[in-house]
Amino acid sequence: MTNTEHAQQAWQSTLMDNYGTPQVALASGNGSTLVDVDGKTYIDMLAGIAVNSLGYGHPKVVAAVSEQVATxxxxxxxxxxxxxxxxxxxxxxxxxxxxxxxxxxxxxxxxxxxxxxxxxxxxxxxxxxxxxxxxxxxxxxxxxxxxxxxxxxxxxxxxxxxxxxxxxxxxxxxxxxxxxxxxxxxxxxxxxxxxxxxxxxxxxxxxxxxxxxxxxxxxxxxxxxxxxxxxxxxxxxxxxxxxxxxxxxxxxxxxxxxxxxxxxxxxxxxxxxxxxxxxxxxxxxxxxxxxxxxxxxxxxxxxxxLTPEFLAEVQRKGEKLREALEVLPEVQQVRGRGLMLGVVLHNPVAKQAVGTALENGLILNAPSEQVLRLTPPLVITDVELEDAVQRIANVLTQVEKA
Missing domain, CATH: 3.40.640.10 (Type I PLP-dependent aspartate aminotransferase-like (Major domain))
Known part of the structure; x- marks a missing residue:
């Protein structure tokens, strides 16, 4: 039995069922990368549902919180x-x-x-x-x-x-x-x-x-x-x-x-x-x-x-991500602004795409059957965005063929 399966069993036996049982049990994170309890890594395109604005393990956040909790x-x-x-x-x-x-x-x-x-x-x-x-x-x-x-x-x-x-x-x-x-x-x-x-x-x-x-x-x-x-x-x-x-x-x-x-x-x-x-x-x-x-x-x-320069980078990265996604054949349109984007698909396969994405080391979210919601950490790099788009393309190809 994997560490993930142990975690799932523990979840089912101790927690109420309002969330269902998670497919992944996370252990750590750094920047825009997450690692599960079995050592698999993921590019995080959800950021805890738009929460982890500065990603994971940001040194200034770690220092400020550590100092304050000790004080x-x-x-x-x-x-x-x-x-x-x-x-x-x-x-x-x-x-x-x-x-x-x-x-x-x-x-x-x-x-x-x-x-x-x-x-x-x-x-x-x-x-x-x-x-x-x-x-x-x-x-x-x-x-x-x-x-x-x-x-x-x-x-x-x-x-x-x-x-x-x-x-x-x-x-x-x-x-x-x-x-x-x-x-x-x-x-x-x-x-x-x-x-x-x-x-x-x-x-x-x-x-x-x-x-x-x-x-x-x-x-x-x-x-x-x-x-x-x-x-x-x-x-x-x-x-x-x-x-x-x-x-x-x-x-x-x-x-x-x-x-x-x-x-x-x-x-x-x-x-x-x-x-x-x-x-x-x-x-x-x-x-x-x-x-x-x-x-x-x-x-x-x-x-x-969140300086003006930081916000300008969020806008730039959001446009870069939008442009890369809009050319995918499975994508009907991309809506939203900055790093809050909704990828509207031609077919209602968004929920399946979320599960397949996990297998491909990618965390996505589907608020509806035809939309993928992307809210990555605001500090995500260009290289990570390019990697994420390639994985999204692969995932959509897989679910369309399934």
Missing amino acids: LAHSSNLFATQPVLNVAAKLKDQFARVAGEENAESTRLFFCNSGTEANEAVLKLARLTGRSRILAATHGFHGRTMGALAMTGQPDKQAPFAPLPQGVEFFPYGDLDYVRKLVEHDPSDTAAIILEPIQGETGVIPAPEGFLEGLRELCDAHGILLAVDEVQTGIGRTGQFWAFEHATGVVPDIISMAKGLGAGLPIGAVLAHGKAATLFSPGKHGTTFGGNPVACAAAGVVLEE
Whole structure:
């Protein structure tokens, strides 16, 4: 019996079945390469689902986390620590770059442990406006806790847990006229509109040009909060710090973040400005581990590394990857931006491709039957990208012939 088979048996006997049994048991990683318990290596084109932004074993992350865990691992939010203040200041600086110093002056942060928790906080901020309606996109994904799930436009995920918190209504992603009609039904009771700039879990679907701009105008006209879910798309993933920056002149009232912010450590954040930043008062919300010094030490490194030059490299590598994939005969189109790409196949073989890719030393993801999602570490090299494309080509050839 292999080490992998031992790990699978242990998984089945100790863990609940919500994930199924993994095909691979990982042991270590370095850069954009992973190694399983039997010594096989893989090029990682998923990065822990867009989490390991700086890859594995990044020396600055290792040093910062090691120093912090040896100094102060946890304090709770009854006390202030320097790592959380550093990360808050850096995120405020990023927002000032986009929104201007005047808007950024009112900016405040809330730290938690995941994207789901960040969006749960967004829901509570919306409720604190005194209005009850929240508008969210069909096929959107905002998390799996009851509040975040209520805003997730995927009925198959919602149905087993009904009844969910009420007050959420859904609009077709990209249909501005439909959103206008929803708002006009009761604008004075509409608290917030929430959406992802690029829907990730549905197959990497960018918002149509002009959609975010139209939502911003609509929200301004009726005093509605615009909440942008940057959990997957943010922190440099698309080659811009936040994906909403692709839209001209759009400044959200609330931004939720997580995934790549912690370079592999669990951290989520909510950034709000203006009236949205004042809605939480002492006792209204909290989390024991939010703003954990060790997670914030890792996040501090990420924010230091994401220079304009670094982001330009993400854009360049994303275009290089797109161009190489678009010429494959099995590929219908490639959508997305930067290093968040959806490879749309002519045939519904994406799920089979994921399994075959593992046999070929490659980690892929299939959010749907016809789409491969690629979110590799932002530090992946050109050589690794070229190797990955060759392996993807081989994998698609294999599954098409099967």
